Amino acid sequence: MKMRMNWKSVPVLILAALVMAAWSNPASAQDKEPANPGGYHGELDFTISWKRYYSYEEWTKIMHDLQTKYSSLADIESIGKSRMGRDQFLLTITAKETGAHGTKTAMWMDGAVHGNEVNGVMCCLYTAWYLLTRYDYDPYVHEMLNTTTFYILPGLNVDANDSYVMWPNTENDPREPYRPEDNDGDGLYDEDQNEDVDGDGELSSMYIEDPTGNLKLSDDGRRFIPVASEFEDVMRFRSLGREGYDNDGDGRINEDDIGGPDPNRNYPYGWNLGAGWPYPMSENETRNAWEFQRTHENIFAAFHYHNTGRLIMTSVPWEVEGAAPAAGRGGGGGPYGQGRGFQAMTPEQRLAQMQEENQYAQFFDRNVAPAYRHDLAVQQQIATMGARIMKNYRPTQAGPPGSGQAQSNSYMSAGQYAYLIELWGTHMDGDQNGDGRVDQEERMLWLDIELTGEGWVVPHRFDHPDLGPIWIGGTMKKHIGRTPPARYIESEAFRNMQFVLYCASQFPKAEVEEIKVTPSTGDLLWVDVTVKNDRTYPTISDRDLEREWVDQDRLSFSSSSSITRVEIPEGSTIIDPNDRRTQGNVVGTEDPEFRLNGQSSRTFRYLVKMSGNNGWVEFTINSFHGGTATKRLNIRSGD
Amino acid sequence: MSMIRSPRKWAGGMLCLALLLGTAPGASAQRAPISFDDYHGYTGTVEYLQAVNRAYPNITELLEIGESTMGRTIYVLVISNMRTGTTIDRHIELRNPRRENVQNVTPMKSYHGKPGQWIDGGTHGNEYTGTEVCLYIIDKLVSGYSSDDGLKTLIDDCVFYVCPIVNPDGVYNSVEGGNSQRQNSMNNDDDNDGRINEDGPDDLNGDGHITSFRYRDPEGGYVVDDVDPRVMVRLARGAETDKERWSVIREDRDNDGDGRRGEDSERGIDVNRNYPEGWYGDDNEKAGSGYYAASAPESRAILEFFTNNTNILLVQSFHTSGGFTYRPFARWPDSRIDAKDLAIFDKVMGKKYCELLGADYPAEWDVEPAPQAAAGQGMRMRPSGAPQGGTPQQMVRVQRQAPGGQQTTRAGGGGGGARGYDLPREWTHPYNDNADRPYGYGIFIDWAYAQFGSYSMTTELWNRSRDFPGMPEFEGDDVQAQQERWLVNYQEENNGGRFFVPWQSYRHPDLGQGEIGGWIAQYNSRNNAFPGDALRHVCDIHWQFELFKANLLPRVVVTDATAEVLYETNSATEASVTYQGDTATINRGRRTGAVKVVLVTATIENTGQLATQVARGARLAGNRNDAVWLVGDRDRITFLQGTAHQSIGVLEGVMPIPGIQSSAPAAGGRGQQQMMMQMPAGIPPEMMQQFMSRMGGAQPEVQAGNTREVKWLIMIEGNSPLKVIVTSQRGGTHVKEITLR
Structure with missing residues (x-):
């Protein structure tokens, strides 16, 4: 059962008052210019270049500097150490004066579980910077930090994240935490890593001149391409693989690189040995992150950044055999259901119809257990907005939670709505003929146009100490294929930040919408109270609800001394058989407990007895993630 | 009923004990004295481990492998001759490292090059008899080293990892505090009142x-x-x-x-439900203990230690009580165990265990290596629906002729029927055959067998009615x-x-x-052996069992290695070829002087009883086949055929496995398996060789059993020292130097 620290001790009314005060008169922002979409200037308060990648030393210094400057909004802590002893620093961002971070519904972000995917570090850092620098200027950000907490861990796999930026590497390495592993079964661990042989700062490929080879240099001298035919009379080459030495003298090069298990197969849910060796949460880096996520029960949603391919992978409940067939579901559990005709369509037809109205519409075709249909609908809605915000990012459903991945684990082990974002994708920008992929020619053209020719390691001769005269080159440099070239860091980070903030803006908010009174007989009154949640997310995820990990929303009643509640035994009274709204919602002796779905409301009916002419009734809804709200109705009896 | 009847009960056992003590009177030098007239608890255990380590620095190392929630250290005492043995990383020169030079790999200890046996106790805090058995075994090993040649060989060639207390908080609270605590300790607010413990x-x-x-x-x-x-x-x-x-x-x-x-x-979780194998239930929801598998500091410490000591092949975990031993599985039926492993568990280890206890065991366990030898003998099967166990002292067994009188040793479906015999009370498995239901989820020995690849077992020590010397057999x-x-x-x-x-x-x-x-x-004394004679009795039987198992460990050695010079010249030059039309021109280059072409032949042998991996061990993530290296002066050697290191599969042991045919080539590890799978069906063995060499495997022929012959053809410029090194994950590392002939 999730227990939020100090929840009961937060005086809700005072908190609401503080929100109002802070917003209407932001003391720290008096001399600044609020509410100007034409240009906020908070970024000038803390200037930082988004045109380069940062080393561990640099990005953690930026985090510390941000915290120092915005100490009323940010805390910094180390959640633990990596294998090589680096601290994993995390920023906690919220407006402290409106409530401690633990009392607010929270968003988790982790930047780069895979060492080489450091654009996630930049997305996290950018989001933190954006929130902090704009709090005093931007009403959207201001309101958000008053009510929401962000836990941001820019680097998760910090050893490898730092190495990727600081040292010559291919775009794919180093990926794993630095647990030693014997990849080639020779009894030695990590003994044959790749090396920048020619010392040019890039980890490229090696080729050797070989009359029997099947490669030649392209006309522009930049690439090694297959010979046209076996009779072509050109200098021929053979590939020797990635740049490196045969460190252990076994005749193979780079066959036992640094690093152990894939950290995104190391999470508990669905973990298996084959993918996640040696055991769940074996790596300090993932374990520290998950222990934080697990023990901060106010976390409602989680973003996990990866590359590449521009995907929004949403955690959705897994397929269940025998659940309702495709055409008969999708809207069942929530506010997003469509008409009966819609139900009869195939999934493709439904998506087509939905996209006539909204080109970004998504339809998740998956049979899920009845208890999980609302989450399927909610995530479909969020993914639709994600596609709208991030334009060329493609929403997908996370696969069956069978391999210990963070995004499945966040949802299945803690009920947190989770998103794996695959950042960047040169193939999308380079596609000229619209066939959905980028061939070599298109890629070179993309480099020439977009990167004005940068980014290519031109083949050149080099005398390899072991292999003799060889050629090195013919590959893209590091920050192109998987991490965007520096000039694109900010545009990618900006759109991703917007999506995160959108999701946070849809965190549930429980409200008492209205209280209505209907006289019954004598001095008896019917009181109808409607509570609602206008946001996309429900107050409790289907997963939390099914596993009973979160207390349900509770509606409580209080009144003046002149008004007393008449306790109706459960199910004894039919109020109005024609009023479907209140059927089954007559409150008996117990305070009602329920879950407010996304974009939904519920009405409850109470019977009260009023003596005298004046009185009041008051209703408070208390929701773990949706917050607390109260409304009072004064009742006066006319003559 | 064709039960094999072993010498009966503790009286016989005590006789054996007396004889055992008698064989080496006063010869053992006990430099760290220990008494079993009281329990040691956490404090006494730590003191004893430190004393042993001080007294026997050459054959012990005391490791701190983790820390409990209350800050108590989890210790492992390593017992092995620290001056013998070698590891592969000492023999391979690494050149041109990455300039980044990350120091994530630590040098191996010499004992990592030896087969390992793990012994633990005190996983459940209130089962501290297991701790005493561990201490007893430590005492026997270290004090016997100088006087007992058998022990000396074991400690020179193998390594024992003894962890007397897996769960320090539980043992401390149970023994020092008198507050029986099976679980670990956690800082939890169990009753939700805002206060902890x-x-x-x-x-x-x-x-x-x-x-x-x-x-x-x-x-x-x-x-x-x-x-x-x-x-x-x-x-x-x-x-x-x-x-x-x-x-x-x-x-x-x-x-x-x-x-x-x-x-x-302080009570937290049951550590022995916190391991990764079968932690989730059939509905993919939590069924084991803890927040997730390996969430407890104790289980994580063990898992991490095993991950870094993959030479462990034998695993023994001491619990209480009941007086019997569990082999895997708790989570799965026996159909998940390979027939070969099942035979090793039951017919080799189980039989010995029953003999040590003086307990009955099924007649099928006496089958000799040739499986047909016992044909015609009746097979006992429990009629379906009959209860397992019966009274605590006597097993209900019903004899029935199997259809066709055929004898099978194959592990079968849910029940014990297809296994071919009922398990005796003293040697059993936790899984409920009759109800086809798991005993528990996330259990240590299940992980140690299925995911780590070791022969693992849990002994529930102490049966008060049986194990108390001098206690009358009461009736009524x-x-x-x-x-x-x-x-x-x-x-x-x-x-x-x-x-x-x-x-x-x-x-x-x-x-x-x-x-x-x-x-x-x-x-x-309900759950733990009474201090004094009763405790010593229990300790000694289980020391003998561990000793028996230690002598089963594989030991891989290079028994023979020769180098034969096939060709020699004193005036070699480098050469390259250019083609022009249909003419190839050879261009002479640098003079290299004396060059020899040498055929190196090595014989690798496993002289131990067991194979170097459990049946499917080599295919588990983190495990590997046995490998052999030929190492010389890198600047002077060129490999003409063969590569510097190559897989030789999994070496069988010398012991015939009862009821199991000697290994076919397919019994090897991952490499051989894959080759076999890619082979078209029905291909004759001689053609197989072609496939294998084409696929990079340098093995001259398909080899099985406990020996391999490996050949390399190399060219040496001038002279080079040569050595053949076999490195087996669980069978040890061994080197043989070669002098050119």
């Missing part, structure tokens, strides 16, 4: 012991024994009695005034009471009455007038 048990009368509080209670489940009023007799559920009823509780009070006693102690319907009376007197005569406190009047703050007294919790 505020209501544990209490030493109410301040005498330094947790005993019992008894009070008159019309609803109580006890009466005072007629014969000995110190003994409380438990009534059967719903039994009528004319006597005065009492309740007996642990010495405890309601510390936080919430109306409950002891509801928020009040055996428990008779034993209690006997024990109270026994401790008075032998232990000065230290373990039983006379009942004394006490006014309980919550329950009113009553009496405090009875067994001091640690010594009630």
Whole structure:
């Protein structure tokens, strides 16, 4: 059962008052210019270049500097150490004066579980910077930090994240935490890593001149391409693989690189040995992150950044055999259901119809257990907005939670709505003929146009100490294929930040919408109270609800001394058989407990007895993630 | 009933013990004395481990492998000759490292190049007899090293990892605190009152012991024994009695005034349900203990240690009580165990264990290596639906002729029927065959077998009725009471009455007038061997069992290595080829001087009893095949055929496995398996060789069994030292230097 620290001790009314005060008169922002979409200037308060990648030393210094400057909004802590002893620093961002971070519904972000995917570090850092620098200027950000907490861990796999930026590497390495592993079964661990042989700062490929080879240099001298035919009379080459030495003298090069298990197969849910060796949460880096996520029960949603391919992978409940067939579901559990005709369509037809109205519409075709249909609908809605915000990012459903991945684990082990974002994708920008992929020619053209020719390691001769005269080159440099070239860091980070903030803006908010009174007989009154949640997310995820990990929303009643509640035994009274709204919602002796779905409301009916002419009734809804709200109705009896 | 009857019971066992002690009188140099007249607990265990490490620095190393929630260190004592053995990383020169030079790989210890045996106790804090057995085994090993040639060989060639206390907080609270705690400790608010661990048990009368509080209670489940009023007799559920009823509780009070006693102690989770194998249930929801598998500091410490010591092949975990041993699985039926492993578990280890206990075992276990030898003999099967076990002392067995009289040793579906025999009470598995139901989820030995690849087992030590030397075999319907009376007197005569406190009047703050007294919790002998002779008896039997298993460990050696010079010249030059039309021109280059072409032949042999991996061990992530290296001067050697290191599959042991045919090539590890799978069906063996060499495997022929012959063709410029190194993950590392012939 999730227990939020100090929840009961937060005086809700005072908190609401503080929100109002802070917003209407932001003391720290008096001399600044609020509410100007034409240009906020908070970024000038803390200037930082988004045109380069940062080393561990640099990005953690930026985090510390941000915290120092915005100490009323940010805390910094180390959640633990990596294998090589680096601290994993995390920023906690919220407006402290409106409530401690633990009392607010929270968003988790982790930047780069895979060492080489450091654009996630930049997305996290950018989001933190954006929130902090704009709090005093931007009403959207201001309101958000008053009510929401962000836990941001820019680097998760910090050893490898730092190495990727600081040292010559291919775009794919180093990926794993630095647990030693014997990849080639020779009894030695990590003994044959790749090396920048020619010392040019890039980890490229090696080729050797070989009359029997099947490669030649392209006309522009930049690439090694297959010979046209076996009779072509050109200098021929053979590939020797990635740049490196045969460190252990076994005749193979780079066959036992640094690093152990894939950290995104190391999470508990669905973990298996084959993918996640040696055991769940074996790596300090993932374990520290998950222990934080697990023990901060106010976390409602989680973003996990990866590359590449521009995907929004949403955690959705897994397929269940025998659940309702495709055409008969999708809207069942929530506010997003469509008409009966819609139900009869195939999934493709439904998506087509939905996209006539909204080109970004998504339809998740998956049979899920009845208890999980609302989450399927909610995530479909969020993914639709994600596609709208991030334009060329493609929403997908996370696969069956069978391999210990963070995004499945966040949802299945803690009920947190989770998103794996695959950042960047040169193939999308380079596609000229619209066939959905980028061939070599298109890629070179993309480099020439977009990167004005940068980014290519031109083949050149080099005398390899072991292999003799060889050629090195013919590959893209590091920050192109998987991490965007520096000039694109900010545009990618900006759109991703917007999506995160959108999701946070849809965190549930429980409200008492209205209280209505209907006289019954004598001095008896019917009181109808409607509570609602206008946001996309429900107050409790289907997963939390099914596993009973979160207390349900509770509606409580209080009144003046002149008004007393008449306790109706459960199910004894039919109020109005024609009023479907209140059927089954007559409150008996117990305070009602329920879950407010996304974009939904519920009405409850109470019977009260009023003596005298004046009185009041008051209703408070208390929701773990949706917050607390109260409304009072004064009742006066006319003559 | 064709039961094999072993020498019976403890009397026989004691005789063996006496003989064993007699064989080496006074020869063993016990430089760290130890007594088993009392339990050591956490404090005494740590002191003893440190003393052993100080006294035997050349054959021990004391490791700290983790820390409990309450900050107590988890220790492993490594026992192996630190001056013998070698590891592969000492022999391979690494060149041109990345400039980044990350130091994530630490040099191997010499014992990583030896086959390993793991022995642990105290996973459950209140099962501290296991700790004592571990200490007993340590004592036997270290003090026997200098006097017993067999032990010396084991300690020189193998490594023992002994972890007497996996769960330090549980053992500390149970032994030092007298507060029986099976679980680890956690800082949890068990009763949701905002406070942590505020209501544990209490030493109410301040005498330094947790005993019992008894009070008159019309609803109580006890009466005072007629014969000995110190003994409380438990009534059967719903039994009528004319006597005065009492309740007996642990010495405890309601510390936080919430109306409950002891509801928020340090007690955390059962560590032995926190391992990754089968932690989730069939519905993919949590079924084991803890927040997730490996969430507890204790289980994580063990898992991490194993991950870094993959030379462990044998795993023994000591628990209590019952007097029997469990082999895998708890989570799965026997159909998940390879027939070969099943035979090793049951017919090799199980048979020996039953013999040591003087227990009966199935006649099928006596089959000789040739499986047909026992044909015609009846197979016992339990009729479906018959209950397992029967009375605690005697197994219900029904003989039935199997269809066709065929004997099978194949592990079968859910029940034990297809296995071919019923498991005896003393050697069994936790999985419930009859109900086809798991015993538990996330259990250590399941992980150690299925994911780590070791022969793992849990022994539930101590059966009071059987293992107490001198205790009469009581009969009647009040055996428990008779034993209690006997024990109270026994401790008075032998232990000065230290373990039983006379009942004394006490006014309980919550329950009113009553009496405090009875067994001091640690010594009630229900769950743990009584200190002294009984404990020594239990320890010695299990020391013998561990010794038996240690002698099964594989040992891989290069038995022979030769180098034959096939060709030699003193005036070699480098050369290259250019083509022009249909003419190839050879261009001479640098003079290299003397060059030899040499054929190196090595014979690799596993001289140990068991194969170097369990049946499917080499295919598990983190495991590998045995490999052999040819190492010389890198600047002077060129490999013409063969590569510097190559896989030689998994070497079988010399021991024939009862009921199992000697290994076919497919019994090897991952490499060979894959080759086999890619091979078209029905291909003759001679053609297979072609495939294998084309696929990069340099093996000259398909080899099986416990030996391999490996050949390399190399060219040497000038001279180079040569050595052949076999590195087996669980069979050890061995080097042989070659002199050119």
